[in-house]
Amino acid sequence: MRQVVVSAPGVVKLFGEHAVVYGKPAIAMAINKRLRVAALPRSDGHVKIIARDLKAMGLIINVAGNGEIAIETEYGMAMNAISYVRTAIEVAKKYLREPRGVELDISSDMPVGAGLGTSAAVAVASIKAYASAFGYHLTNDEVASLAHEVEKTVQGAASPMDSTVSALGGIHIITLQDRSRLSMGPLPLVVGYVDRESTTKDLVNNVKELRARYPALIGSIMDAIGEAVLLARNALESNDLATVAELMNINQGLLESLGVSTGRINSLIYAARRAGALGAKLSGAGGGGIVIALAPEAVKEVKIAMEIAGGHSFPVEKDDEGARVDEG
Amino acid sequence: MRQVVVSAPGVVKLFGEHAVVYGKPAIAMAINKRLRVAALPRSDGHVKIIARDLKAMGLIINVAGNGEIAIETEYGMAMNAISYVRTAIEVAKKYLREPRGVELDISSDMPVGAGLGTSAAVAVASIKAYASAFGYHLTNDEVASLAHEVEKTVQGAASPMDSTVSALGGIHIITLQDRSRLSMGPLPLVVGYVDRESTTKDLVNNVKELRARYPALIGSIMDAIGEAVLLARNALESNDLATVAELMNINQGLLESLGVSTGRINSLIYAARRAGALGAKLSGAGGGGIVIALAPEAVKEVKIAMEIAGGHSFPVEKDDEGARVDEG
Numbered sequence: 001m002r003q004v005v006v007s008a009p010g011v012v013k014l015f016g017e018h019a020v021v022y023g024k025p026a027i028a029m030a031i032n033k034r035l036r037v038a039a040l041p042r043s044d045g046h047v048k049i050i051a052r053d054l055k056a057m058g059l060i061i062n063v064a065g066n067g068e069i070a071i072e073t074e075y076g077m078a079m080n081a082i083s084y085v086r087t088a089i090e091v092a093k094k095y096l097r098e099p100r101g102v103e104l105d106i107s108s109d110m111p112v113g114a115g116l117g118t119s120a121a122v123a124v125a126s127i128k129a130y131a132s133a134f135g136y137h138l139t140n141d142e143v144a145s146l147a148h149e150v151e152k153t154v155q156g157a158a159s160p161m162d163s164t165v166s167a168l169g170g171i172h173i174i175t176l177q178d179r180s181r182l183s184m185g186p187l188p189l190v191v192g193y194v195d196r197e198s199t200t201k202d203l204v205n206n207v208k209e210l211r212a213r214y215p216a217l218i219g220s221i222m223d224a225i226g227e228a229v230l231l232a233r234n235a236l237e238s239n240d241l242a243t244v245a246e247l248m249n250i251n252q253g254l255l256e257s258l259g260v261s262t263g264r265i266n267s268l269i270y271a272a273r274r275a276g277a278l279g280a281k282l283s284g285a286g287g288g289g290i291v292i293a294l295a296p297e298a299v300k301e302v303k304i305a306m307e308i309a310g311g312h313s314f315p316v317e318k319d320d321e322g323a324r325v326d327e328g
Numbered sequence: 329m330r331q332v333v334v335s336a337p338g339v340v341k342l343f344g345e346h347a348v349v350y351g352k353p354a355i356a357m358a359i360n361k362r363l364r365v366a367a368l369p370r371s372d373g374h375v376k377i378i379a380r381d382l383k384a385m386g387l388i389i390n391v392a393g394n395g396e397i398a399i400e401t402e403y404g405m406a407m408n409a410i411s412y413v414r415t416a417i418e419v420a421k422k423y424l425r426e427p428r429g430v431e432l433d434i435s436s437d438m439p440v441g442a443g444l445g446t447s448a449a450v451a452v453a454s455i456k457a458y459a460s461a462f463g464y465h466l467t468n469d470e471v472a473s474l475a476h477e478v479e480k481t482v483q484g485a486a487s488p489m490d491s492t493v494s495a496l497g498g499i500h501i502i503t504l505q506d507r508s509r510l511s512m513g514p515l516p517l518v519v520g521y522v523d524r525e526s527t528t529k530d531l532v533n534n535v536k537e538l539r540a541r542y543p544a545l546i547g548s549i550m551d552a553i554g555e556a557v558l559l560a561r562n563a564l565e566s567n568d569l570a571t572v573a574e575l576m577n578i579n580q581g582l583l584e585s586l587g588v589s590t591g592r593i594n595s596l597i598y599a600a601r602r603a604g605a606l607g608a609k610l611s612g613a614g615g616g617g618i619v620i621a622l623a624p625e626a627v628k629e630v631k632i633a634m635e636i637a638g639g640h641s642f643p644v645e646k647d648d649e650g651a652r653v654d655e656g
Contacts, residue, residue: 210578217555217578224548224585231542246538250545250585257552257581263598270591 002041004328006129007034009319010110011117011165012189012292013283014236015251016229018207018258020159023176024226027233028117028161029187030169031316033110035121036326037085039129042101047089049082050105081112084119087150088126095146098134111312114193115289119154120162123147128323140167140322169322173233184318185239190272190293191283192306192313194264198287203260210259218258225254245279245294252281260286267309269293275305330369332656334457335362337647338438339445339493340517340620341611342564343579344557346535346586348487351504352554355561356445356489357515358497359644361438363449364654365413367457370429375417377410378433409440412447415478416454423474426462439640442521443617447482448490451475456651468495468650497650501561512646513567518605518621520596520634520641526615531588538587546586553582573607573622580609588614595637597621603633 009030016026042048085104093099104126112118124147131138138146144160144167151158161174171182198206211218228251235243252269255261265282268291272280276298283290291311295302299315306313337358344354370376413432421427432454440446452475459466466474472488472495479486489502499510526534539546556579563571580597583589593610596619600608604626611618619639623630627643634641 210574214555214559214575214578217552217559220548220552220555221578221582224545224552227542227545227548231545247542249587250538250542250549253581253583253585253587253589254549255581256584257578259577259581261581263594263602266591266594266598270594274591 002133002328003038004129004132005036005038005326006125006132006323007036007326008121008125008128008166008323009034009169009321010121011162012191012290012316013161014171014292015232015247016225017255017282017284017286018204018260019222019225019229020161020174020176021204021207022211022222024222025173025175025229025233026159026161027171027173027182027229027236028165029171030165030319030322031116031189032319033116033316035108035110035112035118035125036106037122037125037129038105039133040103041133042103045099045101047086047101048103049085050103051082081106081118081122083154084122084150085126087153088123088147089130091146091150091153092127092130096131096134096136098136100134102130102133104129111193115196115284116191117162117166120147120151121166123150124163124166124323128325132325132328143167143323167322170320171236171318173229182233182236184236187236187241187294187318188296188299188315189317190277190295190299190302190306190313190315192268192272192291192293192311194262194268194288194291194311196288197262200285203285203287207258207260221254221257225251228254241294241296242278245277248279248281248292248294255282255286262286262288264288264310265291268306268311271305271309272302275301277302330461330656331366332457332460333364333366333654334453334460334651335364335654336449336452336456336494336651337362337497337649338449339490340519340618340644341489342499342620343560343575344553345583345610345612345614346532346588347550347553347557348489348502348504349532349535350539350550352550353501353503353557353561354487354489355499355501355510355557355564356493357499358493358647358650359444359517360647361444361644363436363438363440363446363453364434365450365453365457366433367461368431369461370431373427373429375414375429376431377413378431379410409434409446409450411482412450412478413454415481416451416475417458419474419478419481420455420458424459424462424464426464428462430458430461432457439521443524443612444519445490445494448475448479449494451478452491452494452651456653460653460656471495471651495650498648499564499646501557510561510564512564515564515569515622515646516624516627516643517645518600518623518627518630518634518641518643520600520619520621520639522590522592522596522616522619522639524616525590528613531613531615535586535588549582549585553579556582569622569624570606573605576607576609576620576622583610583614590614590616592616592638593619596634596639599633599637600630603629605630
């Protein structure tokens with residue numbers, strides 16, 4: 001019975017978005033922005049969640065067919081994160097057969113709900129924090145599996161990508177069946193963020209419908225994305241950043257062809273390229289959200305360019321460490 | 329021995345750019361903007377070319393590896409058109425065994441050298457005008473072959489796409505071996521134009537190098553473009569403009585993945601889409617040049633949006649007539 005603080009890194013998707021739904025591999029990286037969960041056991045059996053310091057970002061604006069506009073506020077994003085925490089505690093309690101109460105205080109270096117894998121990170125950190133607070137040691141592999149279970153419970157379906165990468169750190173290539181950690185040097189990226197205009201669910205459905213209408217065409221595009229991912233894996237493991245960047249640009253065009261890019265994403269991407277980025281692409285489901293740029297020689301310039309183009313922007317690095325106990 | 333005026337339509341590429349180089353089909357359309365050649369036989373055997381009214385457009389700026397900047401001026405574009413006229417007259421003289429002199433006066437509804445097939449149109453119109461001035465009747469099929477010969481002579485290598493479509497009018501699907509005219513209703517497009525930053529030759533070479541580096545990946549992208557072209561052919565022949573537009577957007581993403589799009593092209597494309605275009609893509613080799621938007625319900629709005637985004641813009645329609653004698 002002690003207070004512990006556990007942190008888990010955010011995640012950026014590097015390659016393979018959307019195609020991963022159709023069995024292609026994808027690559028994602030843990031970043032040096034962390035979400036922290038402080039856990040203090042309670043004697044009364046209650047679970048209390050404090051999220052004073054949870055910066056939420058990203059308005060989802062949904063315009064329905066009849067013109068009705070629904071806005072999911074930043075408050076909604078934070079509430080959404082809370083549902084991952086609650087489910088994580090349920091899952092951890094059951095796995096550990098430890099039904100005691102806990103007070104959790106959550107804070108984050110990065111915006112929540114923006115597409116940086118914070119749902120997974122909050123699940124990962126909550127599970128590990130709960131376990132550590134009661135003296136249990138869970139391996140990060142165990143935490144990854146449990147966090148994936150949390151995501152599936154909350155969302156209905158979920159790729160294990162974010163939970164794996166947040167729990168284990170580093171860069172991973174992941175298929176529906178398998179995962180493997182890539183060994184490579186630093187990978188400095190600049191992240192840009194614009195408000196999302198569509199939800200992940202809608203974007204995944206749109207691609208599904210596109211594929212149903214044009215099976216051969218979209219099949220070839222998925223094949224191309226799969227090939228880009230495998231080439232990117234080799235380039236990453238050879239630290240060949242010029243090739244990584246070129247493949248980012250190719251992958252971006254393929255995402256554009258799936259209809260998941262937007263004008264604002266494109267503005268950030270071309271601003272980044274003009275400012276010296278070797279490669280830039282959307283990261284995640286698209287429809288707004290995260291843009292990543294690879295600009296080893298021009299981090300500052302690219303950050304400024306993306307901000308002038310209307311995005312929030314910050315540099316990130318690969319974090320080889322996954323979830324960890326920081327205190328306690 | 330009489331003055332004749334012959335006109336030939338400009339051409340927009342609808343689908344399949346770049347992939348056509350690797351054996352995939354492509355689709356192009358004759359537009360209701362014409363290039364005119366007035367031909368008057370001369371008794372002295374000389375060929376005189378007047379091009380007072382030839383609006384040239386499009387600066388090509390080439391930045392070499394060593395930072396050297398070469399600018400090909402609008403004057404150069406007009407001069408380039410003139411070399412097609414001269415070669416066309418040589419080819420026509422030889423084919424007709426008619427070595428007499430002629431005065432040619434060239435004018436155009438559309439900018440020359442912008443990517444609207446004006447090189448082909450000027451060859452087509454010059455050949456047909458020369459023949460008509462001396463009382464010969466050439467079929468438009470004959471003119472198409474001769475004009476293709478002109479393009480090959482001037483450029484070294486050339487697709488028969490522009491010469492075929494300008495000579496015959498309408499919409500054609502063309503492969504390296506074959507061509508076929510599509511039968512369909514009107515197809516109202518809005519054309520946008522931005523200055524070119526790269527030459528066609530450089531863009532074709534860049535794609536060739538990309539394909540040499542990533543044969544399977546670029547092969548899949550070429551396959552996807554080929555599939556988009558065949559789907560587009562069916563959609564065009566069914567007058568299913570919504571599908572045509574969707575395939576334009578997919579084809580644009582695939583061109584983006586080949587690295588031939590630019591930030592300015594993207595600005596025009598997204599401006600057009602926001603203004604109500606169902607589909608928009610670059611048309612031709614890319615690196616700037618022509619953007620086409622399909623916006624049956626919002627022609628004016630899309631034209632204005634593309635101008636605000638920094639392009640020149642005008643609406644065009646399909647022209648089912650190819651080269652024709654307008655006077656004489």
